[in-house]
Amino acid sequence: NAGVTQTPKFRILKIGQSMTLQCTQDMNHNYMYWYRQDPGMGLKLIYYSVGAGITDKGEVPNGYNVSRSTTEDFPLRLELAAPSQTSVYFCASKRQGGNGNTIYFGEGSWLTVV
Amino acid sequence: AQKVTQAQTEISVVEKEDVTLDCVYETRDTTYYLFWYKQPPSGELVFLIRRNSFDEQNEISGRYSWNFQKSTSSFNFTITASQVVDSAVYFCALSEATGNQFYFGTGTSLTVIP
Numbered sequence: 001n002a003g004v005t006q007t008p009k010f011r012i013l014k015i016g017q018s019m020t021l022q023c024t025q026d027m028n029h030n031y032m033y034w035y036r037q038d039p040g041m042g043l044k045l046i047y048y049s050v051g052a053g054i055t056d057k058g059e060v061p062n063g064y065n066v067s068r069s070t071t072e073d074f075p076l077r078l079e080l081a082a083p084s085q086t087s088v089y090f091c092a093s094k095r096q097g098g099n100g101n102t103i104y105f106g107e108g109s110w111l112t113v114v
Numbered sequence: 115a116q117k118v119t120q121a122q123t124e125i126s127v128v129e130k131e132d133v134t135l136d137c138v139y140e141t142r143d144t145t146y147y148l149f150w151y152k153q154p155p156s157g158e159l160v161f162l163i164r165r166n167s168f169d170e171q172n173e174i175s176g177r178y179s180w181n182f183q184k185s186t187s188s189f190n191f192t193i194t195a196s197q198v199v200d201s202a203v204y205f206c207a208l209s210e211a212t213g214n215q216f217y218f219g220t221g222t223s224l225t226v227i228p
Contacts, residue, residue, distance in 0.1 A: 031214065042205065042220035050214055058215070090159060102149065103209075103216055105159040 002026045006091050006106035013081040013113045021076040021109050023091030031094045032074040033103065034058075034066065036087040043090065049074055081113045116141050118208050120219035127196050128227050135191045135222045137206030143167075145211035148182065148189040153203040153221070162204075165189065196226045 004025045013019055025032065030051045035043040035058075045058030049068040063085060065077045074093075078085055091106040117140040127133045139148065150162040163173065165182050173180045177194045193200050206219045 033216070043218040045215060048214060056214075088157065092159075102161050102164050103207075104161065105151075107158045110157075 004091055004093055004104055004106035006089070006109050008109060009107065010110045011112070013078070013111065015081060015083065015113060017081050018077065018079050019081065019111075021078070021089055021091070021111075023074045023076065023106060024072050025074075025091075025093040025104075026072065027093060027095070027104070028071060029093035029095050029104075030071060031096065031101075031103075032068065033092040034064070034074070034076045035090045035092065036060065036085075037090060037108075038087050046076065046089075078111075083113050085111065086113045087111060116208055116210060116217045118206050118217050118219040120204075120206055120222050122222045123220070124223045124225070126225045126227060129198060130195050132192060132194050133196050133224065133226075135193075135204050135206075135224065137189045137191065137219060139187050139189065139206070139208045139217075141208060141210055143210040143212055147209045147211075149207040149209070149216075150180065150189075150191050151205045151207065153205065155202070159205070162191075193224075196224075198226050198228050200224060201226045 007022045033048045034046040037043050044060045046064050047066040049055045052071050055066050068074050089109045092103045094103040095101045119138045146167045148165045152160045170182050179192045181190045203221045203223045205221045208217045
């Protein structure tokens with residue numbers, strides 16, 4: 001069972017570079033999320049999507065962009081990487097909206113900006 | 115406003131001791147869901163349990179038990195006879211029936227000393 005798959009797992013970026021973190025889920029979940037986790041901190045929501053073609057900002061969206069062209073995929077793009085974006089990024093998904101469905105996470109992507 | 119507070123930042127116990135991780139939440143919704151996730155040193159986030167606001171029954175799963183008390187807005191997690199493999203960061207989270215987001219606490223880092 002693949003679940004939520006993120007790539008790459010590790011990446012080092014130089015300041016000013018851009019990259020895309022890929023996320024795909026095979027559970028036919030319509031809700032997808034991107035979180036970041038800074039060292040010793042909790043999870044902060046970057047962007048989320050309630051379905052294909054629909055995205056919305058979370059708590060910390062600046063410096064990121066997302067798209068949701070299919071139900072399965074929810075890539076996160078970092079434009080002009082900055083050291084403040086050094087973090088662990090988690091993609092997650094869940095089946096439906098506010099009915100208590102469990103959110104399932106990918107394994108995380110460790111990003112370092114130098 | 116929604117909020118999840120895990121006041122214990124770090125806890126250390128000796129193997130076989132019992133330990134309780136505290137979680138206090140705030141919400142205006144009458145229907146909501148509470149979750150616990152485990153993040154072992156390998157970094158992934160593992161779902162442990164989900165409770166809805168209408169079910170205050172305590173739950174036990176092996177050495178794990180959860181105490182949900184609406185009167186004190188708490189959803190505490192107890193590990194009985196702790197083991198080294200329990201060493202991890204544990205996150206409490208809240209999801210409301212009327213919303214699309216999850217709200218995470220800042221996590222409690224548990225170290226079980228052999």
